[in-house]
Amino acid sequence: MNTNSEDRREYQHIDCDVLVTGGGAAGLACAVTAARRGLKVVLLERYGYCGGGAVAGLSGTVCGLYLAGESQASGPQQIVFGFCEEFCQQLAGRGGLSDPLRYGKNWTRVHDPLKWRMLADDMLLQAGVNVIYHAVAIGVLTEGGEKVEGVIAWTKQGRLRINTGVTIDASGDADIVAMAGLPDVIGDRGNVQNPTMIFHLQGVDMPRFLARHGADTIMDNAVSALIADKNRSGEYRLPRSKIWLFPTTQPGELLCNCTRISGSDGRELNALYYRDFTEAEINGRRQAVEYARFFRDNLTGCEQAWLSDTAPQVGIRQTRQLEGRTRLSNADVVSGAKSPSAIARSAWPIELHAGDRPRVEWLLDDFYEIPYHCFVPRRGQGLLVAGRCLSAEHEAVASARVTAQCFAYGHAIGHAAAIAVNNKLSPAEVDPAEIRQFLRRDGAHLE
Numbered sequence: 001m002n003t004n005s006e007d008r009r010e011y012q013h014i015d016c017d018v019l020v021t022g023g024g025a026a027g028l029a030c031a032v033t034a035a036r037r038g039l040k041v042v043l044l045e046r047y048g049y050c051g052g053g054a055v056a057g058l059s060g061t062v063c064g065l066y067l068a069g070e071s072q073a074s075g076p077q078q079i080v081f082g083f084c085e086e087f088c089q090q091l092a093g094r095g096g097l098s099d100p101l102r103y104g105k106n107w108t109r110v111h112d113p114l115k116w117r118m119l120a121d122d123m124l125l126q127a128g129v130n131v132i133y134h135a136v137a138i139g140v141l142t143e144g145g146e147k148v149e150g151v152i153a154w155t156k157q158g159r160l161r162i163n164t165g166v167t168i169d170a171s172g173d174a175d176i177v178a179m180a181g182l183p184d185v186i187g188d189r190g191n192v193q194n195p196t197m198i199f200h201l202q203g204v205d206m207p208r209f210l211a212r213h214g215a216d217t218i219m220d221n222a223v224s225a226l227i228a229d230k231n232r233s234g235e236y237r238l239p240r241s242k243i244w245l246f247p248t249t250q251p252g253e254l255l256c257n258c259t260r261i262s263g264s265d266g267r268e269l270n271a272l273y274y275r276d277f278t279e280a281e282i283n284g285r286r287q288a289v290e291y292a293r294f295f296r297d298n299l300t301g302c303e304q305a306w307l308s309d310t311a312p313q314v315g316i317r318q319t320r321q322l323e324g325r326t327r328l329s330n331a332d333v334v335s336g337a338k339s340p341s342a343i344a345r346s347a348w349p350i351e352l353h354a355g356d357r358p359r360v361e362w363l364l365d366d367f368y369e370i371p372y373h374c375f376v377p378r379r380g381q382g383l384l385v386a387g388r389c390l391s392a393e394h395e396a397v398a399s400a401r402v403t404a405q406c407f408a409y410g411h412a413i414g415h416a417a418a419i420a421v422n423n424k425l426s427p428a429e430v431d432p433a434e435i436r437q438f439l440r441r442d443g444a445h446l447e
C-alpha cells in the first residue's frame with residue numbers, strides 16, 4: 001500500500017521579525033504592540049477573524065478589568081489599562097461594549113463579537129501587521145534542537161514557511177510549545193475544566209427579566225434550585241445549576257453561559273483530543289437547545305424568547321499550559337502575591353468549572369501580579385507564549401485566563417519580543433524591568 005501522502009505543492013515563504021500564532025485577545029495585543037515598535041510582524045489565525053475564545057467561543061464579556069469587593073457601593077475600580085483599555089475604549093466608541101455589569105463581587109463588560117472582529121482588523125492593518133487568516137500552524141522550524149525559528153502553516157494555497165526572530169505562541173493551547181517538543185502541562189494531572197457552549201437568547205423582555213432576576217449576572221440560588229428540581233423530576237436535562245446570564249449591547253438579547261458539557265458516556269472532555277472536541281460541539285449545541293427551552297418555560301421575561309445562535313466554536317477554558325521558568329501558583333492568586341518582574345495584574349476570582357456548580361473563590365480588595373517568566377519556556381530559545389496557555393497551576397489558570405489579562409499578557413509579550421529582536425537577545429534574557437518601562441509608557445499603570 002502506498003502511504004506517501006506528501007503535499008507536492010511548493011512551499012510559500014515569508015521572513016519576519018516576530019511571528020504571532022493565534023489572533024485571540026493575547027495574539028492581537030502582541031502583534032499590534034510589536035508592529036507599533038517598527039517590527040515586521042506576521043499574525044497567523046486559523047479562523048477568518050480575530051477574537052478566539054472571546055469571539056469564536058462567544059465568551060462574550062471582558063472580565064478581569066476591576067477589583068472585587070464585598071461592598072460595590074463605590075462602583076467598579078479598574079486595575080487593568082494599557083492596550084486593554086485602548087481596545088475597550090475603541091470598542092465602546094463603536095457601541096460594542098456595555099457599561100460594567102455586576103458579576104457577584106466583581107464587574108464585567110459585555111462585548112459585541114462582530115464589532116470586536118472589525119476593530120481587531122482595523123487595529124492590525126493600521127499597525128502594519130501582515131495578517132494571514134485561514135492559516136493553521138502545523139509544525140515548527142528549529143535549528144539544532146530547541147531553538148524555534150518559525151513555523152510551517154497550512155493554507156489553501158499550500159504550506160507556508162515563516163522564518164522569524166521571535167515566535168509567539170498565542171494559540172491558547174500551547175500548540176507551538178508542543179510541536180517544538182518543549183515541556184508542557186495539562187490541567188490537574190490531565191483533567192481540565194469543562195467546556196461550555198455559549199449561546200444567545202433573543203426576544204427577551206428585558207425590563208421584566210431584570211425586574212425579576214436583578215442586576216447581578218450570576219443568577220440567584222432560586223434559579224439554581226429550580227434547575228436542580230426540574231433536572232431531578234426528569235422534565236429537562238440541565239447538568240449545571242449555577243448559571244450566568246448577561247444582557248448584551250443588542251436589545252432584548254441575553255448571552256447565556258450555562259451549559260456544562262461532558263461526553264455522551266459521562267466522561268470529562270479535553271478538547272486536545274479530536275474525538276472529545278467533536279463531541280463537545282455536538283453535545284454543546286444539544287444542551288443549548290435544552291437550556292433555551294427551560295428559560296422560555298420558566299424564567300420571567302423569556303416567555304417569547306428564542307435561541308438565535310450558538311457560538312461558532314465550543315468554549316474551551318483550558319487545554320495545555322507552558323511549563324515556564326516561573327509558574328503562577330494557586331497560592332499566588334489567593335494571597336495577592338506581587339512580583340518585581342510582574343508584567344500584568346489580576347483580581348479575577350478563581351472560577352473553576354468542574355462538577356455541576358462552578359466554584360468561585362474571590363480575591364477581595366486586592367490583586368495579584370503575573371511575572372514575565374510565566375511566559376518564557378523552561379527550555380528552548382526563540383519562543384514566548386502569550387495568553388491563557390501561560391505557565392500556571394490548575395486553579396490559578398481558572399483565574400488568570402480571562403480576557404483583560406490576556407490583552408495585558410499580549411501587550412507585555414509584544415514589547416518583550418521587540419526588546420529581544422532589537423537587542424539580539426533571546427527572550428529569556430529580556431529584563432522584565434525594561435518591559436515594564438514600555439508598558440508604563442503605554443499607560444499600563446503597573447507601578
Ligand SMILES: Cc1cc2nc3c(=O)[nH]c(=O)nc-3n(C[C@H](O)[C@H](O)[C@H](O)COP(=O)(O)OP(=O)(O)OC[C@H]3O[C@@H](n4cnc5c(N)ncnc54)[C@H](O)[C@@H]3O)c2cc1C
Pocket residue numbers: 021022023024025026027044045046047050051052053054057059060061062063064135136137138170171172173175195196197198257314315316317386387388389401402403404406
Ligand atoms: C465558556 C467560556 C466562557 C468564558 N467567559 C469569559 C468571560 O465571560 N469573560 C472573560 O473575560 N473571559 C471568559 N473566558 C475566557 C476567555 O474567553 C479566554 O480565556 C481568552 O479569550 C483567551 O484568550 P487567548 O488569546 O489566550 O486565547 P484564545 O482566545 O483561545 O485565542 C487563540 C487563537 O489562536 C487560534 N489558533 C489556535 N491554534 C492555532 C494554530 N495551530 N494555528 C493558527 N491559529 C491557531 C485560535 O483560532 C484562536 O483565535 C471564557 C472562556 C470560556 C471557554
